[in-house]
Amino acid sequence: MTTSIEWVAVDWGTSNLRAWGLGAEGDIVASAGSDKGMGKLAPGQFPAALTDVLANLPLPAGPVEVLVCGMAGARQGWMEAPYLDAPADLLDLAGRAVRPPMGDMPLSVSILPGVCQRQGGENVMRGEETQLLGLSELVPGYAGIVCMPGTHSKWAVLNGTHIARFTTAMTGEMFDLLKTHSVLRHSLSGPLDDAERDDGFDSGAREGLNHPEDLLGRLFKVRAGMLLSDRSPPWSAGYLSGLLIGTEIAANRNQFGTDPVPLIGSTVLCRLYARVLDMAGASGRPIDATEAVLAGLRLAHARLHQGKSS
Amino acid sequence: MTTSIEWVAVDWGTSNLRAWGLGAEGDIVASAGSDKGMGKLAPGQFPAALTDVLANLPLPAGPVEVLVCGMAGARQGWMEAPYLDAPADLLDLAGRAVRPPMGDMPLSVSILPGVCQRQGGENVMRGEETQLLGLSELVPGYAGIVCMPGTHSKWAVLNGTHIARFTTAMTGEMFDLLKTHSVLRHSLSGPLDDAERDDGFDSGAREGLNHPEDLLGRLFKVRAGMLLSDRSPPWSAGYLSGLLIGTEIAANRNQFGTDPVPLIGSTVLCRLYARVLDMAGASGRPIDATEAVLAGLRLAHARLHQGKSS
Structure with missing residues (x-):
């Protein structure tokens, strides 16, 4: 016998929307998704995009609770959920959720806020804060720097559920x-060759780690290397990727020691970051991003109900 | 009485083509140009693009000599002029010019090569080497670093007509x-406001000068500043420009002291670079880029004829 869906967890990013129907124990009963990310939607189109995805889940009759994190809560998203200010306890995300009016749709939707930092370097995140909250459950008691590789990589200093800065x-x-x-x-498109790409990656990563101040200068070596040394496209693509990641990790070098740095992101990216952390004399500890966001949404959901019953 | 055109000097870049008809003393008799840069031309289209521009100059009857520098000599240009290898004497550019076949057109065309660097960091330039040669005439005896701000800024170590590295x-x-x-x-387009832009520029330049290793991290402050502090588009555009130029100058900080650094480029860019050099405790000495390229073409032209008559 399968369990039935008690509530729905949603990660709504810029490019995609993913929904999980969860049972009473937080177990995944079913999941669905679409490419209707925030970037493709006007505010009024969010409810229909959500119901389209939910139609693929075996929902119970009657009203269903939906907890959303990510860009749906941005100013240009569905409904703005004003940032929680760091330093902050990420458990407080739940209490700051906003509830868009759903008319006569049988859905009760809450959208979690992102986190901002106004002092010591303005910064914002939306979505990653829920993964960080989840990390507090996946790696209980973790205190230290966390790296979240991606389009916009985040580096956050965490202590349990407390975020200090990022x-x-x-x-x-x-x-x-x-x-x-x-x-x-012109130097980057061509057939794949993993060995050449790895070789270029390591070369770029070493340069980035050793000369992070010279990124603007090293980039042009991609072109000069093709013109002067017949560097292949896979080598050049690897070099560029390694140079950028090496530069990023060098800039954060003073934030980690030799302890493994939790890496929350895609498998491919986490492997690349772990490789460069090794080269920098440290190491990475990959954490599955989906597991992290689900753990965070479960914690926020529990907190939401704890708040209601108190 | 005006002098007549003895030969034509051409600076043929990626975006534009500029031609000057020069008299016997190297004086400018007339000039013309078009937007038929290398980026818009297939190799076979270069002769027609040149004659279209030359039709606007009062050329003498009979064959005319044309000396070209810039991207026309690139592999994807008119005819490849293989690089001169740095370290090198820039007076040797003339002897390495290539001469595309002109059929029965009454033009004798020579295309100067660029300069490459194979050791100590692969690098290439096409066009700037002729400006550097010209600098040796505009600032006789100059020895030291030269900065050439632009789409791809060049930093070259020069001693008279000798280029050591770049x-x-x-x-x-x-x-x-x-x-x-x-x-x-999204944070950068909007009405101009020079005061706000200057303020943002100085703020970005300070961050770039002080933290050149953290360019990837500081860039996102453009977005966060708009979201959290209502930073205006001109402030943000100034910040981005200052951050990038500050980062570039900090990366080259060990190459200059307190002596003025020659700046060859557009008036606007040279002013911005000079401002950041000041902030870095040095100074800039703007050199007009057109004067520099013309001086270089004149020197190369003289060398070409000196070589022929010897």
């Missing part, structure tokens, strides 16, 4: 920009 | 990429 590195977006739109694009 | 920083292209294609574009 930064953002535009590493992934920079790679995409350079590969798609820059003069370097 | 680097390239993708600063200008990075600004354009981020302004046009990145998530930061």
Whole structure:
């Protein structure tokens, strides 16, 4: 006998929307998703995008509770959920959720806020804070720096459910920009060759780790290497990726020691970051991003109900 | 009485083509140009693009000599002029010019090579080497670092006509990429306000000068500053420009002392770089880029004829 869905957890990012129907014990009963991320929706289109996805889940009759994290709560999203200010206890995310009016739809929706930092370097996150909250359950008692590789990588200092401060590195977006739109694009497109790519990656990562101040200068070596040394596209793509990640990790070098740094992100990215952390004399501890966001949504959901019954 | 055109000097870049009809003393008799840069031409289209521009100059009857520098000599240009290898004497550019076949057209065309660096950091330039050669005439005996701000800024170590080594920083292209294609574009477009822009520029330049290793991290402050502090588009555009230029200058800080650094580039860019050099405890000495390239073409032209008559 399968359990029935008690509530729905949703991670609504810029590019995608993912929904999990969860049972009474927080177990996943069913999941569904779509590419209707915030970037493709006007505010009025969010309710229909959500019901389209929920139609793929075996929902019980009657009203269903939906807890959302991510860009749906941005100013240009469904309904703005004003930031929680760091330093903060991430358990307080639940109490700051906003509830968009649903008319006669049988859905009770709560959208969690992101976290901002106004002092010591303005910064914002939406979605990652829920993964960080989840980390407090996946790695109980963890205190230290956490790295979340991605389009906009986040580095956060965590102590249990408490976030002290964080930064953002535009590493992934920079790679995409350079590969798609820059003069370097001529050196980067071609057949894949993993060995050449790995070789280029290590070469770039070493340069980034050793000369993070010279990123603007080292980038052009992608083009010069093709013109002068017949560097192949996979080597050049690896070099560029390694250079950017090496630069990012070097800039954060004073935030970690030799203890493993939790890495929350895609498997591929976490492997690359772990490789460069090794080169920097440290190590990485990959954490599955989906497990982290689900753990965070479960904690926030429990907190929401604890708050209501108190 | 006006002098007549003895030969034509051409600076053929990626975006534009500029031609000057020069008299016997190297004086400018007339000039013309078009937007038919290398980026818009297939190799076979170069002769017609040149004659279209030359039709606007009062050329003498009979064959005319044309000396070209810049991207026309690139592999993807008109005819490849293989690089001169640094370290090198820039007077040797003339002897390495290539001569594309012109059929029965009454033009005798020579295309100067660029300069490459194979040891100590692969690098290439095409066009800037002729400006550097010109600098040896505009600032006789200059020895030291030269900065050439632009889409791909060059930093070259010069001693008279001798180039020891050089680097390239993708600063200008990075600004354009981020302004046009990145998530930061939302924070950058709006009405101009020079005072706000200057304020943002100084703030970004200070951060770049002090933390060049953290460029990837500081970029996102453009977005966070808009979201959290209502930073205006001109302030944000100034901040981004200052951050990038400050980072570039900090990365080259060990190459200059307190002596003025020659700056060859557009008036606007040279003013910004001079401002940041001041903040870094040094100073800049703006040199007009057109004067520099013309001086270089004149020197190369003289060398070409000196070589022929010897």
